[in-house]
Amino acid sequence: MGRRIFLLGFMGAGKTYWGKQLAEHLGLPFYDIDEVIVEEEGMPVSDIFAEKGEDYFRMRETEVLKDVSEQPEFLVSCGGGTPCFSDNMDWMNNQGITVWINPSIETMVERLQRKKYKRPLIQDLTDDDLSAFVEKKLNERIQFYQLSQKIITADELSLDYLINEITNA
Ligand SMILES: Nc1ncnc2c1ncn2[C@@H]1O[C@H](COP(=O)(O)OP(=O)(O)OP(=O)(O)O)[C@@H](O)[C@H]1O
Ligand SMILES: O=C(O)C1=C[C@@H](O)[C@@H](O)[C@H](O)C1
Numbered sequence: 001m002g003r004r005i006f007l008l009g010f011m012g013a014g015k016t017y018w019g020k021q022l023a024e025h026l027g028l029p030f031y032d033i034d035e036v037i038v039e040e041e042g043m044p045v046s047d048i049f050a051e052k053g054e055d056y057f058r059m060r061e062t063e064v065l066k067d068v069s070e071q072p073e074f075l076v077s078c079g080g081g082t083p084c085f086s087d088n089m090d091w092m093n094n095q096g097i098t099v100w101i102n103p104s105i106e107t108m109v110e111r112l113q114r115k116k117y118k119r120p121l122i123q124d125l126t127d128d129d130l131s132a133f134v135e136k137k138l139n140e141r142i143q144f145y146q147l148s149q150k151i152i153t154a155d156e157l158s159l160d161y162l163i164n165e166i167t168n169a
């Protein structure tokens with residue numbers, strides 16, 4: 001089984017939520033790219049965007065991705081945009097198994113409504129605008145996400161199901 005795993009997908013897909021549990025279960029070192037950047041920068045993602053700009057964040061995201069993939073084994077939870085910038089998607093596909101967590105738009109929107117403030121791209125949107133934004137942005141990003149080696153589309157996931165899917169990838 002591949003012991004170098006990248007979870008990717010849109011904001012609210014559950015990359016962080018499932019990544020932590022999967023890594024613990026599989027006994028793999030866990031890295032959440034957003035969390036590593038926040039720790040290194042000493043400020044939340046929304047402050048990095050506001051104070052240093054999105055381009056700076058994207059540069060740090062690529063650096064952290066490449067740093068963590070130096071490890072022999074890992075489970076990496078990407079940020080929502082990680083696969084869509086620089087050569088990150090090709091890089092990940094060459095380094096390990098890429099798994100796209102792709103629940104329905106409704107599910108992601110519902111989750112994001114509760115945690116908007118953490119995510120600079122959506123923090124100023126009304127709930128009505130959020131759904132249209134997710135649909136449009138997901139459409140732009142699908143070209144990257146769909147290069148994943150494994151695609152998980154079920155809305156109701158369980159740890160056992162995910163482990164089984166990833167083990168078979
Ligand atoms: N299967 C699930 N059941 C219930 N809640 C979930 C589930 N998956 C995720 N959540 C919740 O939805 C929210 C978003 O999930 P999470 O933070 O894992 O998304 P993400 O894919 O890491 O997004 P981002 O790209 O913004 O980092 C969190 O509050 C999380 O606890
Ligand atoms: O989808 C995105 O572009 C983002 C997702 C989050 O994980 C963070 O990386 C940040 O809020 C940007």
Ligand SMILES: [Mg+2]
Binds near residue numbers: 016034078079
């Ligand atoms: Mg996350």
